[in-house]
Amino acid sequence: MKIKISIESSIVTKPILAEAIVETGALLNISQAHFDNTHGEVVADIPSEQFGKIRDSLVKKGAEVVVLDTPISRDEEECVECGACVSVCPVGVFSLADDWSLEVDPDKCIQCGACLTMCPHNALFLGQ
Amino acid sequence: MVKKTIHEINGRIRDGSVNVVTAEEMVDIVGELGAEGAAKEVDVVTTGTFGAMCSSGVWLNFGHSEPPIRISKLWLNDVEAYSGVAAVDAYIGATQASRSKGMEYGGAHVIEDLIRGRSIDVHGTSPGTDCYPRKVIDTTINIYDLNQAIMLNPRNAYQKYNAATNSTNHTLNTYMGTLLPNHGNVTYSGAGVLSPMHNDPNYETIGTGTRIFLGGAQGYIVGEGTQHSPESGFGTLMLKGDLKEMSSEYIRAASFEGYGTSLYVGMGIPIPVLNEDIAKATAVTDDDIVTNLLDYGIPSSDRPAIRTVTYGELRSGSIDVNGKEVTTSSLSSFKKSRQIANELKDWIKGGEFFVSMPVERLSRDTACNSMKLSSVNPLVGDIMTSDVSIIQAEASFNDAAKTIMDKQFSHLPVVDKDNSLVGILTAWDISKAVAKAEYDLVKDIMTKDVVTTSPDEAIDIAAFKLDSNNVSALPVIDSKKKVVGIITSDDISKLLARRQ
Numbered sequence: 001m002k003i004k005i006s007i008e009s010s011i012v013t014k015p016i017l018a019e020a021i022v023e024t025g026a027l028l029n030i031s032q033a034h035f036d037n038t039h040g041e042v043v044a045d046i047p048s049e050q051f052g053k054i055r056d057s058l059v060k061k062g063a064e065v066v067v068l069d070t071p072i073s074r075d076e077e078e079c080v081e082c083g084a085c086v087s088v089c090p091v092g093v094f095s096l097a098d099d100w101s102l103e104v105d106p107d108k109c110i111q112c113g114a115c116l117t118m119c120p121h122n123a124l125f126l127g128q
Numbered sequence: 129m130v131k132k133t134i135h136e137i138n139g140r141i142r143d144g145s146v147n148v149v150t151a152e153e154m155v156d157i158v159g160e161l162g163a164e165g166a167a168k169e170v171d172v173v174t175t176g177t178f179g180a181m182c183s184s185g186v187w188l189n190f191g192h193s194e195p196p197i198r199i200s201k202l203w204l205n206d207v208e209a210y211s212g213v214a215a216v217d218a219y220i221g222a223t224q225a226s227r228s229k230g231m232e233y234g235g236a237h238v239i240e241d242l243i244r245g246r247s248i249d250v251h252g253t254s255p256g257t258d259c260y261p262r263k264v265i266d267t268t269i270n271i272y273d274l275n276q277a278i279m280l281n282p283r284n285a286y287q288k289y290n291a292a293t294n295s296t297n298h299t300l301n302t303y304m305g306t307l308l309p310n311h312g313n314v315t316y317s318g319a320g321v322l323s324p325m326h327n328d329p330n331y332e333t334i335g336t337g338t339r340i341f342l343g344g345a346q347g348y349i350v351g352e353g354t355q356h357s358p359e360s361g362f363g364t365l366m367l368k369g370d371l372k373e374m375s376s377e378y379i380r381a382a383s384f385e386g387y388g389t390s391l392y393v394g395m396g397i398p399i400p401v402l403n404e405d406i407a408k409a410t411a412v413t414d415d416d417i418v419t420n421l422l423d424y425g426i427p428s429s430d431r432p433a434i435r436t437v438t439y440g441e442l443r444s445g446s447i448d449v450n451g452k453e454v455t456t457s458s459l460s461s462f463k464k465s466r467q468i469a470n471e472l473k474d475w476i477k478g479g480e481f482f483v484s485m486p487v488e489r490l491s492r493d494t495a496c497n498s499m500k501l502s503s504v505n506p507l508v509g510d511i512m513t514s515d516v517s518i519i520q521a522e523a524s525f526n527d528a529a530k531t532i533m534d535k536q537f538s539h540l541p542v543v544d545k546d547n548s549l550v551g552i553l554t555a556w557d558i559s560k561a562v563a564k565a566e567y568d569l570v571k572d573i574m575t576k577d578v579v580t581t582s583p584d585e586a587i588d589i590a591a592f593k594l595d596s597n598n599v600s601a602l603p604v605i606d607s608k609k610k611v612v613g614i615i616t617s618d619d620i621s622k623l624l625a626r627r628q
Contacts, residue, residue, distance in 0.1 A: 080178065080380060080392060080461045080464055081461050081463045081464065082179070082457075082458055082459055082460055082461040082464075083457055083458045083461070083462075084305050084315065084457050084458070084459050085457070086445075086455065086456075086457045086458075087308075087313035087314065087315065087454075087455040087456055087457035088305075088306050088308060088313060088457070095445075096445075096458075096462075099463070100461075100462040100463040100466065101463055102463075114306070117301075117306060117385040118305055118306045118385070118457075120180065120305070120382035120383065120384055120390070120392070120459065121380065121382055121392075122383065
């Protein structure tokens with residue numbers, strides 16, 4: 001399963017991911033990581049039976065853990081298939097097919113919400 | 129030489145023998161048969177485009193009320209419509225925002241709601257006259273209650289449009305969509321190979337009176353659009369059509385984050401192939417159409433072009449920007465553009481739509497000038513403080529605090545060994561460090577993400593930057609990132625105070 005780990009700037013210098021992995025032996029496979037001066041965000045895959053223990057360990061160390069199980073959804077009536085969303089998605093959820101239809105691969109979605117504000121037709125939703 | 133007349137082509141439409149293809153299909157036909165062969169073979173080439181066309185709107189006539197009113201101010205679903213044209217006419221423009229809902233609902237949404245047959249709340253006011261005594265009107269109408277709903281779009285169907293990117297270190301919200309920092313993406317608009325005006329670049333068949341596809345109905349070209357600038361390849365059209373016959377399939381409201389509302393307009397122009405020159409022109413491809421990639425990070429109407437780019441490159445999914453491969457996004461829908469070209473083709477083949485010649489041709493040699501400004505706007509360089517104290521990134525906390533005390537500046541630009549700007553240190557940063565008892569080097573406590581200006585930037589832009597970034601001073605830097613001054617919100621207040 002895919003999870004998102006958010007780390008506040010106050011603890012961003014502490015090796016909490018490494019500690020949690022050593023502590024739980026969970027096979028955390030990091031696919032995305034982004035850090036700036038306000039916070040850090042890590043997207044990772046984890047075998048579902050190990051999720052409980054790594055979440056508990058990370059939360060105890062001050063991180064926030066969210067399961068990425070409600071990916072982006074599209075209102076096909078509102079969508080005009082322009083492709084505005086294509087270039088703002090950091091993980092390539094959206095693409096245009098050979099016939100210029102919009103293709104959506106929700107499995108890749110990390111629920112960042114960048115496409116929501118880009119869409120001129122308010123056709124994209126998270127958490128539904 | 130192939131020569132055909134509009135009458136011959138319309139005769140073929142009438143008897144069902146007409147040969148119509150889309151501008152996309154025409155590329156290969158001209159490639160195979162040559163321009164002369166294609167001109168013999170093909171009678172009409174259809175084009176289409178579906179994208180954001182902000183300069184759009186609808187004239188409405190409500191009919192007279194009892195007692196009558198000459199509306200002078202009018203709101204439709206709380207979006208203001210212009211009613212300074214007597215009694216009960218009004219123009220609802222696509223980009224006008226709602227008084228209560230702001231940017232998320234605007235004139236474009238009123239137009240789409242009308243097409244969808246939805247109810248619209250009308251609120252109008254008037255000073256009251258002997259002939260029009262009523263002062264206020266409140267009613268609810270839908271499109272069927274209106275005498276006329278005439279779409280009249282002053283500037284549509286741009287021949288081509290500049291592509292957009294952003295060189296700054298922060299995200300920009302524009303009418304070209306979200307532009308990610310550091311050239312993080314590129315957005316563009318336009319149907320390329322299907323672009324109506326590019327398929328008849330000399331405007332031989334496109335002009336005043338030409339019958340077109342507009343919003344799913346038959347419409348007409350009124351004439352050149354506002355800002356029509358054929359000399360630089362940016363021709364525009366003014367279009368007219370009956371909103372009552374249009375479909376929400378082809379007219380859609382949109383809203384751009386941080387910009388406002390716009391209207392997606394679907395339109396297509398049939399190009400009668402009267403001779404081989406026209407046939408040749410309709411074989412234009414995406415690779416033939418060149419536009420500029422502009423840096424929207426420069427807040428000026430005269431944005432520099434980073435490079436030229438073809439629609440072929442833009443539509444490939446990514447382009448090279450300063451050595452980096454950057455993903456592109458189209459804001460117009462090519463799928464819908466193709467749908468329009470095909471629908472128009474079906475109309476003509478089915479004998480429902482006849483082609484026409486313009487009664488007046490569009491100008492081919494005019495340019496679009498910028499606004500005449502009767503007063504000169506001051507620049508940052510005119511009012512900035514040049515005698516600015518700076519501090520080295522490696523300096524100590526104490527040095528910084530002392531400089532702020534001695535020089536009475538509450539903002540210190542921070543520079544590296546080469547004197548290039550790397551951050552800013554404010555009295556607030558000092559307080560924060562004291563509160564946390566972190567007496568580090570300047571580089572550890574400074575704000576790194578610093579908003580800057582340059583001496584030749586307009587004061588209005590500096591004021592906008594101060595406001596939108598919620599900061600009170602901007603270091604002024606030259607092209608080599610050397611600090612040449614500082615401008616504060618105080619400097620701007622003083623300027624305004626002097627003006628009044």
